[in-house]
Amino acid sequence: MGELHAAVARRLERHDHRYTRRRRHLVETLARAARPVTLPQIATHSDELPQSSAYRNLEVLERCGVVSRIAGTADHAHFELAEPLVEHHHHLVCVACGSLEDVHLDQELETLVDAELAQAAAAAGFTPTHHSLDLHGFCQDCEPEQ
Amino acid sequence: MGELHAAVARRLERHDHRYTRRRRHLVETLARAARPVTLPQIATHSDELPQSSAYRNLEVLERCGVVSRIAGTADHAHFELAEPLVEHHHHLVCVACGSLEDVHLDQELETLVDAELAQAAAAAGFTPTHHSLDLHGFCQDCEPEQ
DNA sequence: CTCAGTGCAAAGGATTTGCATGCCG
DNA sequence: CGGCATGCAAATCCTTTGCACTGAG
Numbered sequence A, B: 001m002g003e004l005h006a007a008v009a010r011r012l013e014r015h016d017h018r019y020t021r022r023r024r025h026l027v028e029t030l031a032r033a034a035r036p037v038t039l040p041q042i043a044t045h046s047d048e049l050p051q052s053s054a055y056r057n058l059e060v061l062e063r064c065g066v067v068s069r070i071a072g073t074a075d076h077a078h079f080e081l082a083e084p085l086v087e088h089h090h091h092l093v094c095v096a097c098g099s100l101e102d103v104h105l106d107q108e109l110e111t112l113v114d115a116e117l118a119q120a121a122a123a124a125g126f127t128p129t130h131h132s133l134d135l136h137g138f139c140q141d142c143e144p145e146q
Numbered sequence C: 001c002t003c004a005g006t007g008c009a010a011a012g013g014a015t016t017t018g019c020a021t022g023c024c025g
Numbered sequence D: 001c002g003g004c005a006t007g008c009a010a011a012t013c014c015t016t017t018g019c020a021c022t023g024a025g
Helices: A002-014 A021-033 A039-044 A051-063 A107-123 B002-014 B021-033 B039-044 B051-063 B107-123
Strands: A067-070 A078-081 A090-094 A100-103 A127-138 B067-070 B078-081 B090-094 B100-103 B127-138
Touching: A002 A021, A002 A051, A021 A039, A021 A051, A021 A078, A039 A051, A051 A067, A100 B107, A107 A127, A107 B100, A107 B107, A107 B127, A127 B107, B002 B021, B002 B051, B021 B039, B021 B051, B021 B078, B039 B051, B051 B067, B107 B127
Parallel strands: A090 A127, B090 B127
Antiparallel strands: A067 A078, A090 A100, A127 B127, B067 B078, B090 B100
């Protein structure tokens, strides 16, 4: 956890931002979640967290490459630690409740995908930054009646 | 185009919905777009389209498996024809302006991805319906200054 | 006649922003 | 001191909903 904070602090400094208690708390909550969480979920683990501060800090953290925002079909956006800070992974997305779960794929397949996508991107004059590969379906809690 | 309308009509009937002029017009606009479009973009190609009707019809079409809604980081959601009606494909997503572009990948890779995802899903008690594999980056218009 | 479809107007609700204050460097 | 950080309140704006009217079968 100390390493994480050091890495985050470095990223914030690089953008002339401070690593305040609020931000440290947000990062710790995200690190502990081990899956993308919504702002209400974050607030649960943090008494007295004004929404505007939360959103504003998450936005700063996003611009500094510390947090990733995931906009799905769910009412709220989900937030997670950005990729250089956590291992590359993907998500299981529940089409019923919109919840997200982390999932890791074989490295070889990732490489194949990246190569193929890079080729397609070049053909379209597109400059890629990263890919997302999500599986949509029903989570355990939303299992469709068989 | 006739085939498309027939297929859409069948899906609507199955859900006890009519294939009205408005809905026919929406489907034709989406078919011609050849990329996911926002509601304002749809309205451009259609004079006198009340928003509430558009949203309501898109919702009906979505429930009937005719339209897919894509919620990204852009202000507006994007809509496209659902997959059984158009070929399986993925998207180039511009991280700057949020625009979407269709992209087709090698079938062999798709199969590999599906197999790997199915395995991961099973391990998590997740019932998959489909995958999404998007490439994020900068579109031609938003090319970052080098 | 009946019931889905339509459209205007108003509501809903996640997220953003204005502004005054607090606080770290 | 200067400028970011904070938080309350209000605004924003995409999308949904209430309700009365229309039209297809």
